[in-house]
Structures are given as C-alpha cells and as structure tokens.
Amino acid sequence: xxxxxxxxxxxxxxxxxxxxxxxxxxxxxxxxxxxxxxxxxxxxxxxxxxxxxxxxxxxxxxxxxxxxxxxxxxxxxxxxxxxxxxxxxxxxxxxxxxxxxxxxxxxxxxxxxxxxxxxxxxxxxxxxxxxxxxxxxxxxxxxxxxxxxxxxxxxxxxxxxxxxxxxxxxxxxxxxxxxxxxxxxxxxxxxxxxxxxxxxxxxxxxxxxxxxxxxxxxxxxxxxxxxxxxxxxxxxxxxxxxxxxxxxxxxxxxxxxxxxxxxxxxxxxxxxxxxxxxxxxxxxxxxxxxxxxxxxxxxxxxxxxxxxxxxxxxxxxxxxxxxxxxxxxxxxxxxxxxxxxxxxxxxxxxxxxxxxxxxxxxxxxxx
Amino acid sequence: xxxxxxxxxxxxxxxxxxxxxxxxxxxxxxxxxxxxxxxxxxxxxxxxxxxxxxxxxxxxxxxxxxxxxxxxxxxxxxxxxxxxxxxx
Numbered sequence: 001x002x003x004x005x006x007x008x009x010x011x012x013x014x015x016x017x018x019x020x021x022x023x024x025x026x027x028x029x030x031x032x033x034x035x036x037x038x039x040x041x042x043x044x045x046x047x048x049x050x051x052x053x054x055x056x057x058x059x060x061x062x063x064x065x066x067x068x069x070x071x072x073x074x075x076x077x078x079x080x081x082x083x084x085x086x087x088x089x090x091x092x093x094x095x096x097x098x099x100x101x102x103x104x105x106x107x108x109x110x111x112x113x114x115x116x117x118x119x120x121x122x123x124x125x126x127x128x129x130x131x132x133x134x135x136x137x138x139x140x141x142x143x144x145x146x147x148x149x150x151x152x153x154x155x156x157x158x159x160x161x162x163x164x165x166x167x168x169x170x171x172x173x174x175x176x177x178x179x180x181x182x183x184x185x186x187x188x189x190x191x192x193x194x195x196x197x198x199x200x201x202x203x204x205x206x207x208x209x210x211x212x213x214x215x216x217x218x219x220x221x222x223x224x225x226x227x228x229x230x231x232x233x234x235x236x237x238x239x240x241x242x243x244x245x246x247x248x249x250x251x252x253x254x255x256x257x258x259x260x261x262x263x264x265x266x267x268x269x270x271x272x273x274x275x276x277x278x279x280x281x282x283x284x285x286x287x288x289x290x291x292x293x294x295x296x297x298x299x300x301x302x303x304x305x306x307x308x309x310x311x312x313x314x315x316x317x318x319x320x321x322x323x324x325x326x327x328x329x330x331x332x333x334x335x336x337x338x339x340x341x342x343x344x345x346x347x348x349x350x351x352x353x354x355x356x357x358x359x360x361x362x363x364x365x366x367x
Numbered sequence: 368x369x370x371x372x373x374x375x376x377x378x379x380x381x382x383x384x385x386x387x388x389x390x391x392x393x394x395x396x397x398x399x400x401x402x403x404x405x406x407x408x409x410x411x412x413x414x415x416x417x418x419x420x421x422x423x424x425x426x427x428x429x430x431x432x433x434x435x436x437x438x439x440x441x442x443x444x445x446x447x448x449x450x451x452x453x454x455x
Contacts, residue, residue, distance in 0.1 A: 048429075050425060209443065213443075216439075220436055223432065223433075223436070227429070227433075234425065234426050234429055235426055235429060235430060236429065240433070244433060244436065247436060247437065247440055250440060250444070251439075251440050251443070254440070254443050254444055254447050255443075
C-alpha cells in the first residue's frame with residue numbers, strides 16, 4: 001500500500017523551506033505514477049463501459065482512484081518518471097513492425113506445415129542478450145514467443161533459451177534485428193542507466209511472470225469493478241466481479257508468493273471486507289423491510305433517494321451488487337489462502353509485498 | 368456474413384478435437400497443460416464469433432475477457448503447482 005500518501009494527508013501544512021528528503025524525488029515520482037496509472041485505468045474503464053453519462057463516469061473515477069491507490073506501484077516500478085513519456089511513443093512504433101513480422105512468419109510457417117516433414121529441423125538454442133532492463137527483457141521474450149516458429153523457453157540471467165522450428169526462423173532471430181529494436185524502445189535517459197542495471201539482479205527470478213502479472217493486476221481489478229458496477233446491463237454482477245477481483249489476488253500469490261501477498265491482502269482486510277459486504281446486503285434489505293416493503297424491495301428506498309421508482313430500483317441493485325462483490329471477493333480470497341496454506345498461518349512475518357524491492361536496491365546503490 | 372462466422376466456429380470446434388485427444392491421451396502433464404491452453408484460446412475465439420452471430424458482441428467480449436483471464440491464471444497455477452511439486 002501507499003504508506004507515504006496516508007501519512008502525508010494527516011500532516012499539517014509545512015512551508016516549502018522545511019521539505020523533508022522523503023518528499024523530494026521519490027515522492028514526486030509516486031504522485032506522477034499515481035496520476036499516470038489513474039489516467040490509463042480510466043481510459044480502460046471508458047473503453048469497457050460504453051455508458052458515458054455522469055453517473056457511470058463518477059463510478060468509474062471512484063473505482064480508478066481506488067485501484068490506482070492500491071496498485072499504482074505495480075504499474076510503474078521499472079520505468080523512472082523521466083523515461084515513461086519516451087518509452088510509450090517508441091513502443092507504439094515498435095508494435096506495427098512486430099505485427100508485420102508476425103504476419104510474415106505466419107505465412108512462412110503455413111507453407112512449412114504443408115511441405116514434407118524432413119524440412120522441419122527443430123532445435124533449442126541459447127541466445128546471449130545484451131539487454132539489461134527488466135521490461136526490455138520481458139518485451140523481447142514475449143516478442144519471440146508471439147512470432148510464430150520461435151518460443152522462449154527460459155530466461156536465465158542474460159541467456160534466453162529459445163525453441164526454433166527450423167533454421168530459417170532461427171537465423172532470422174540471430175540477426176538480432178528484433179533485439180536492436182527492443183533495445184531502442186527501452187533506451188533509458190542518460191542518468192537512468194544505473195537504475196536499469198540494478199533492477200535485473202533484484203528480480204531475475206521468474207522475471208517474465210512477475211512483470212506480466214504486475215502489469216496485468218490493476219487492469220484485472222478495474223475489470224472486476226466494471227463487472228460489479230455494470231451488473232444490471234451486461235452479464236455479471238456482484239458474484240462474478242467479486243470472483244474476478246479474487247482472481248487478481250490469486251494471480252499475485254502465484255507470481256510473488258503466498259506469504260508476501262498476504263502482507264498486502266491481510267486476513268484482517270478480508271475479514272473486514274467480508275463482514276461489511278454482508279452488512280451492506282443485509283442492511284439494505286432490512287431497510288426496505290423497515291420502510292414497509294418486502295425484503296430487498298428497492299422501490300421503498302425512493303423515500304430517501306427521491307429519484308423515482310425505476311431509478312431507485314437501479315440504485316438499490318447497484319448497492320446490493322457492491323455488497324455482494326465485497327463479500328464474494330473476500331470469501332474467495334480467504335478460501336484460497338486457507339487451502340494454499342493448508343490452514344496454517346505463516347510463522348515468521350514475511351517482507352511486505354510492495355514490488356518496490358528493486359527501487360530499494362537501487363537506492364542502496366545510489367547511496 | 369453469418370454463415371461465414373458459423374463456418375469458422377464449426378471449423379474451430381473441429382480443431383478442438385485433436386487438442387482434446389492430446390489432453391486425454393498426452394503422456395506427460397506438460398502435454399495436457401499445453402493442450403488445455405490451446406483449447407482455451409480456441410474457445411475464446413468461438414465465443415467472440417458467437418457474439419457476432421447473435422449480434423450481442425459487447426456482451427460476448429466481456430465473457431471472453433473473463434475466460435482469457437481465468438485461462439491465464441489456470442495455466443500459471445498448474446505450472447506453479449508442478450514446478451514446486453505440490454506447493455503454491
């Protein structure tokens with residue numbers, strides 16, 4: 001979680017001259033990452049939603065604020081704030097080239113499939129890479145896998161192990177054009193070079209899985225919240241959205257280890273979410289009962305909402321969906337935790353999961 | 368256009384059969400995992416084609432996205448499970 005911002009909010013106003021070192025570079029970067037994550041997630045939400053009235057956009061903004069508060073440190077760990085605006089446009093020019101490569105090798109492979117069997121000469125070859133940046137390594141590994149004919153099997157420090165289906169695709173890869181292009185995309189700003197190098201050592205273990213999960217998690221969470229909030233228009237609702245949210249926690253546990261995930265999604269949090277979800281559901285239902293209707297008779301809520309019967313029915317359902325979503329997410333998560341730990345809590349407290357380890361290692365180097 | 372989508376869907380359904388064979392017979396766990404992954408990818412495309420057929424593409428895209436996420440998590444979990452020999 002974003003500890004600094006919570007302490008910051010309670011702090012009284014301090015004049016500019018007494019700025020603490022905590023506030024400086026690191027703090028600015030955090031705020032920048034938060035804003036960038038928020039914008040990206042909101043774009044994703046608008047793309048999904050398709051409802052552009054004030055009500056839905058307000059819900060979207062709230063959900064995006066929530067997710068960027070909990071998960072913005074997942075999105076931007078490797079990229080220094082100075083590089084982000086450089087990398088995104090470069091990536092946008094790399095993608096069309098890569099799509100073209102995919103089409104070309106697809107056609108080649110289709111021909112290969114219909115030719116005699118002895119033309120296939122599959123091999124596994126090591127490939128020494130000059131890339132050092134973690135994101136660049138992951139992009140290159142995935143580019144190789146996406147291109148038909150070659151698959152990345154393993155990444156070990158600076159060596160890729162690649163399966164190639166015949167000599168031509170292998171030779172194409174060995175010319176190194178793809179690697180050069182990927183390198184160009186992630187070329188850091190001059191002063192950020194130290195940072196790029198220290199990151200690899202910190203996270204070389206399962207680098208690809210960790211990076212992909214790290215980048216996906218906020219979007220999966222936004223998707224889960226979208227399913228909850230749009231339950232009365234499209235398939236889904238509280239149950240499905242809650243399961244998707246829980247799936248994002250499971251994904252984190254698979255990539256970063258169960259214990260480190262449990263430092264972020266603690267048992268206290270799941271218990272609180274679970275019981276308050278049930279409270280919202282039961283509370284709304286009983287409120288309708290108190291107002292003279294049946295259990296969950298949403299129309300009676302119009303007494304407070306004053307928006308007309310159909311509208312308050314819709315709002316009532318949304319409230320119920322939110323409650324169910326919270327409860328289901330918390331229940332699924334704690335069921336997963338209980339099964340995966342076989343009912344035994346970890347003895348020693350684990351180091352917290354902030355994915356900031358790389359940044360910490362980097363700070364140590366800079367000092 | 369509808370018969371075109373229907374044709375592609377049926378063809379993909381047929382292509383699932385060899386994957387299913389590998390998933391059932393496949394001598395090693397890895398074979399089965401890859402086969403299940405391939406079936407999942409095909410199902411994804413079939414779901415979207417169904418969306419075109421029923422002209423409710425927005426709804427089916429939502430469903431197929433959930434399917435993609437769960438497919439990814441499933442493969443990852445299985446890989447983790449067999450790599451760590453029964454521990455997650």
